[in-house]
Amino acid sequence: MKSSHTLLALAVAACLSAPAHAEAPADASTLDTVRVQAERARQSSSANQNVTVLTAADLDAEMANSMEEAIRYIPGVSIVDMGRFGDNGFNIRGLESDRVAITVDGLSLGESVETARSYEFFRSGRGDVDIDTLKSLAVVKGADSISAGSGALGGAVVFTTKDPADYLTPAGNDTHFGFKAGYSGANDEAMGTLTVANRTGIVESMLVYTRREGHETESYYDTTVDRIGVGRRTPDPVDSTRDNLLGKIDLQLNDANTLGVMVERGRATNDVDNLSRVYAPGYLERRGHDSNDRDRYGVHYAWGANTLLFDTLEAQLDRQVTDSRGITTILAGSGCPGGAIPCLRSENRATKQTLDRAAADFTKVFATGAAQHALVYGLAWQQRDVDFTAVDTRWNAAGAVASVEVDPRQVPKTDVQNWNVYVRDSVRLFDERLTLSAGARYDRYDYSPQVDATFVDRTGTVRDVSFASPSWQVGAEFRFLPDHALWAQVGRGFRAPSVADMYSPTSTTTLINAQNGQPLVFNDTVSNPDLSAEKSLNVELGYRWSTERAQLGLSVFRDRYDNFIEYSNLMQSIPGGFRTTATGPILYQRAYTMPTNAGEVTVKGVELEGRWQISDAWSTRLAASYSEGEKRNGDPLESIVPASAVLGVRYAPSPVWNVTAAVTHAVAKHADDAYTTAANGTVTTPAFVDKADGYTVLDLYGSWNITPQWRLSAGIYNLTDREYYLWQRVRTVNKGTNTLYGYVNDDGIGRYSEPGRNARMTVAYSW
Numbered sequence: 001m002k003s004s005h006t007l008l009a010l011a012v013a014a015c016l017s018a019p020a021h022a023e024a025p026a027d028a029s030t031l032d033t034v035r036v037q038a039e040r041a042r043q044s045s046s047a048n049q050n051v052t053v054l055t056a057a058d059l060d061a062e063m064a065n066s067m068e069e070a071i072r073y074i075p076g077v078s079i080v081d082m083g084r085f086g087d088n089g090f091n092i093r094g095l096e097s098d099r100v101a102i103t104v105d106g107l108s109l110g111e112s113v114e115t116a117r118s119y120e121f122f123r124s125g126r127g128d129v130d131i132d133t134l135k136s137l138a139v140v141k142g143a144d145s146i147s148a149g150s151g152a153l154g155g156a157v158v159f160t161t162k163d164p165a166d167y168l169t170p171a172g173n174d175t176h177f178g179f180k181a182g183y184s185g186a187n188d189e190a191m192g193t194l195t196v197a198n199r200t201g202i203v204e205s206m207l208v209y210t211r212r213e214g215h216e217t218e219s220y221y222d223t224t225v226d227r228i229g230v231g232r233r234t235p236d237p238v239d240s241t242r243d244n245l246l247g248k249i250d251l252q253l254n255d256a257n258t259l260g261v262m263v264e265r266g267r268a269t270n271d272v273d274n275l276s277r278v279y280a281p282g283y284l285e286r287r288g289h290d291s292n293d294r295d296r297y298g299v300h301y302a303w304g305a306n307t308l309l310f311d312t313l314e315a316q317l318d319r320q321v322t323d324s325r326g327i328t329t330i331l332a333g334s335g336c337p338g339g340a341i342p343c344l345r346s347e348n349r350a351t352k353q354t355l356d357r358a359a360a361d362f363t364k365v366f367a368t369g370a371a372q373h374a375l376v377y378g379l380a381w382q383q384r385d386v387d388f389t390a391v392d393t394r395w396n397a398a399g400a401v402a403s404v405e406v407d408p409r410q411v412p413k414t415d416v417q418n419w420n421v422y423v424r425d426s427v428r429l430f431d432e433r434l435t436l437s438a439g440a441r442y443d444r445y446d447y448s449p450q451v452d453a454t455f456v457d458r459t460g461t462v463r464d465v466s467f468a469s470p471s472w473q474v475g476a477e478f479r480f481l482p483d484h485a486l487w488a489q490v491g492r493g494f495r496a497p498s499v500a501d502m503y504s505p506t507s508t509t510t511l512i513n514a515q516n517g518q519p520l521v522f523n524d525t526v527s528n529p530d531l532s533a534e535k536s537l538n539v540e541l542g543y544r545w546s547t548e549r550a551q552l553g554l555s556v557f558r559d560r561y562d563n564f565i566e567y568s569n570l571m572q573s574i575p576g577g578f579r580t581t582a583t584g585p586i587l588y589q590r591a592y593t594m595p596t597n598a599g600e601v602t603v604k605g606v607e608l609e610g611r612w613q614i615s616d617a618w619s620t621r622l623a624a625s626y627s628e629g630e631k632r633n634g635d636p637l638e639s640i641v642p643a644s645a646v647l648g649v650r651y652a653p654s655p656v657w658n659v660t661a662a663v664t665h666a667v668a669k670h671a672d673d674a675y676t677t678a679a680n681g682t683v684t685t686p687a688f689v690d691k692a693d694g695y696t697v698l699d700l701y702g703s704w705n706i707t708p709q710w711r712l713s714a715g716i717y718n719l720t721d722r723e724y725y726l727w728q729r730v731r732t733v734n735k736g737t738n739t740l741y742g743y744v745n746d747d748g749i750g751r752y753s754e755p756g757r758n759a760r761m762t763v764a765y766s767w
Helices: 006-014 027-029 039-043 057-059 748-754
Strands: 049-053 079-082 086-092 101-104 133-142 155-161 174-184 189-200 203-215 238-253 259-272 285-306 311-333 345-370 371-395 401-406 413-429 436-450 465-481 482-494 509-511 519-527 534-546 552-583 583-610 618-631 644-654 657-666 693-704 710-717 758-766
Touching: 049 057, 057 133, 086 133, 086 155
Parallel strands: 101 155, 519 583
Antiparallel strands: 049 133, 079 086, 133 155, 174 189, 174 758, 189 203, 203 238, 238 259, 259 285, 285 311, 311 345, 345 371, 371 401, 371 413, 413 436, 436 465, 465 482, 482 534, 509 519, 534 552, 552 583, 583 618, 618 644, 644 657, 657 693, 693 710, 710 758
């Protein structure tokens, strides 16, 4: 890792480090941190002091096949695992889903679109990124919307994909061919990646194709024949396939100008036998077919102009289409049209999001007296089209279609236009002992919903909306001794309301006035066009000590979040609607729900990182994180991940082979850290908080460079076969016997446990 990276990055790299680059295979030697800091990545990189960067070599060494595996050794960071589609984003310091920004080459992924929480199979839409296309994965802790935009309240995840130059020699005609095959025992997944890159004259090209075939991720239990219904301890059977193709062509027009095009096509499907939801007589069979498609196209132009206004210019035009669909087919033994049984039912839920974006980014390095400036600035425009459809079909026992219902009670088709401008300057003073940075960004959003036959709004609350949101960040680092530095940063982040936030399903109820027989229309749920952006104020202080053989870092933070969007219960009165009592007439009143900026949360914590090169062969690194959160009413923030630490010990006697032992320890989640107090004073606690007990897990893995072209990597994970549960998976699971809505009992919670002892292996060839 480069010294400019945070110590947390170094600590994580201890567990993920590859063999020394000098004698590593071509993939590891070309995809190094120099490539990660290429001009295009640096223009969009974060100025945050707390960033963990994982390179392609890191991800290969750890044999990461999914985002869960990629961030396994970053304390305080986890995956939001929801529904049959699986991952719906990251959790950083207790904030999750759309409150953590995710970008790919500067382009944001789709926003979440969800139905009722009990309807587990469709809660997705953010898209999918394949690990083998990534040049780097950066986890930003703390607000930095200047780089990542909307959603960077408590942090962001920034993906940068590979380029042809990452595989080729610095100059001259060259060709690279690479192949990797792997197997993961946790989900019985087999994968293969084929990479081809070429430079001929001024043309650089690359194709990266990955195919994955697997099944459901195992639980700790491996019962081969398990029960059906709420007591099922093993996950529902899933057949999963994923195909991803990334292609790029760059034209090096001359030393100062580069023109490139790219295309990425991802296809993922899950076929689910939903045995945990089967019960008689209602659901005799329940199966799902889910698909998640993401297509991305782009053109970029880079110009090293070295003019008075800028040194470099990069312009991008991108389009991204994300299409997610969940189809559930049910063989029902009751409630059939005509009364005869059995019969078929189909529930089709789909969301499609199209994002168009144009952006220009500039850099300028200059001096004013003794101060050295590194200035970045830019502007962007984008339009996101969000559409949701829901179609329910019913057949009778004879197999004839009895009804087709297009459910109108979802979000309307909406166009969201956004433009933004930003500027950030980093100034070095006193022989670079002091570094000051400051940046600001301004965003404007315009929402245009379509109210038509597919979205009925009887409340009259859905309309066009516009709002603007500024954000900023300032920071300083002072190296008071050659090996010692103090740093501080303060940042304001924001999250624009999503389409689901802005235009929640609306509904009304009509009652009859008993006094005069006239209808009274009451709102049940309404939209709120007056919502404001959610905002955060992040304050963080840190200390670093760094020598050639050791590093140590400590940081403390306090993050305050305002304007959290929540559903609130309000009261309404109907003018002219009265009922008569002994004391006189009283207005009719009725409760309704509406999204409001009602939530406030404070999160504070501490993080520790360190590395020690014990000898030429032995090294050890540590990363630890603790945080706690509190809502405005004093309740704890349930989404806070329990404190955890990772210790990695690596033995590399030569560049040919190495082995790493990684120990992960997490403390338990207690009921007094996870409860909700309702307005009437009722206190509820997640049903399975006791399952999120403390645990210690040992992983052992390494790699062997058989020849300069061949590399073998293998690992055993959860070596001691520990049964354990992750809080972020069990905290939303409901306890009970109602199979219809996915409840589980004391046995059924077993299917939410993590895999027992499992192995991974990859073999890679490059030429």
